[in-house]
Amino acid sequence: QKEVEQNSGPLSVPEGAIASLNCTYSDRGSQSFFWYRQYSGKSPELIMFIYSNGDKEDGRFTAQLNKASQYVSLLIRDSQPSDSATYLCAVNMGAQKLVFGQGTRLTINP
Amino acid sequence: KAGVTQTPRYLIKTRGQQVTLSCSPISGHRSVSWYQQTPGQGLQFLFEYFSETQRNKGNFPGRFSGRQFSNSRSEMNVSTLELGDSALYLCASSLAARAREQYFGPGTRLTVT
Numbered sequence: 629q630k631e632v633e634q635n636s637g638p639l640s641v642p643e644g645a646i647a648s649l650n651c652t653y654s655d656r657g658s659q660s661f662f663w664y665r666q667y668s669g670k671s672p673e674l675i676m677f678i679y680s681n682g683d684k685e686d687g688r689f690t691a692q693l694n695k696a697s698q699y700v701s702l703l704i705r706d707s708q709p710s711d712s713a714t715y716l717c718a719v720n721m722g723a724q725k726l727v728f729g730q731g732t733r734l735t736i737n738p
Numbered sequence: 739k740a741g742v743t744q745t746p747r748y749l750i751k752t753r754g755q756q757v758t759l760s761c762s763p764i765s766g767h768r769s770v771s772w773y774q775q776t777p778g779q780g781l782q783f784l785f786e787y788f789s790e791t792q793r794n795k796g797n798f799p800g801r802f803s804g805r806q807f808s809n810s811r812s813e814m815n816v817s818t819l820e821l822g823d824s825a826l827y828l829c830a831s832s833l834a835a836r837a838r839e840q841y842f843g844p845g846t847r848l849t850v851t
Contacts, residue, residue: 660838671828671842672781679838716781720838725794726771726830728781 629654632719634729643738647704651717651729654698660720661693661700665713666731672716676702707736740765742831742843750849756817759846763810763831769793770812771840772804775826784827787812788834816848824850 631654641647649663660679664672678684678691678700690703700719704711714731721727743762751757763770771794772784783796787806804814810831816823826847830840 662839664842671826671845674839674841677839718781725783725786725796726773726840727783730780 630729631655631721631727632717632729634715634717634732636730637733638735639732640735640737641707643707643709643736645707647707647711647734647736649702649704649715649717649732649734651700651702651719652698653700653717653719653727655719655721656695656698658695658698658719658721661691662718662720662726663689663691663702664716664718664728666716667713704734709736709738712736742829742841744827744829744843744846746846747844748847748849750851751819752851753819753821755819756815757819757848759814759816759827759829759848761812761814761829761831761843763812763829764841767831767833767841768810769832769834770806770810771830771832772812772814773828773830773842774798775828775845776824781828784814819850821850824848 663676666672676691678693684691688705692701716731717729718726769788771786775781786794790806806812826845828845829843832840
């Protein structure tokens with residue numbers, strides 16, 4: 629079992645709709661969870677982080693965490709073509725070691 | 739505030755050679771982590787430095803090494819390069835050893851021929 633798992637996609641969503649990205653992790657003791665956005669040919673950009681169970685909202689982005697189910701998700705409301713990218717889920721598994729999922733490629737169709 | 743900088747941005751080396759990559763963290767950030775990104779393996783953790791000390795290490799051979807200087811700048815060295823070392827090498831900085839948010843630099847694209 630991979631430590632952090634994401635559906636690789638591609639996930640195709642019409643412009644203006646809600647994009648839902650999911651991630652599961654294996655280490656029940658994990659405390660910190662991150663979502664990075666990576667455009668083709670660029671480095672990952674931190675867009676959301678969440679440490680407590682529940683929802684955290686920042687603009688059009690909402691991160692959801694359920695530690696009991698070992699599940700973290702990212703919702704993007706009012707999706708725009710500029711949201712088309714690969715989204716990486718990362719889990720802090722001790723010290724500064726971030727374990728990344730393989731990423732979900734998201735395409736927003738105008 | 740300037741972001742994380744990495745030099746060089748692109749590098750082409752031959753098998754058997756060695757290479758040194760450099761990373762300057764965000765001003766005030768004292769922790770630097772290194773990652774390797776390849777299409778097949780994704781993003782994998784190499785090591786993390788704080789206060790000139792390696793605090794954590796990933797599952798990479800000893801050919802991969804690093805160090806951090808007193809000004810928090812970090813270098814990563816790969817000796818005896820192999821074709822499989824071709825990858826994007828990313829440096830990430832964070833405020834302190836236990837700070838959890840990491841910010842990535844633009845990366846160094848290494849090609850080994």
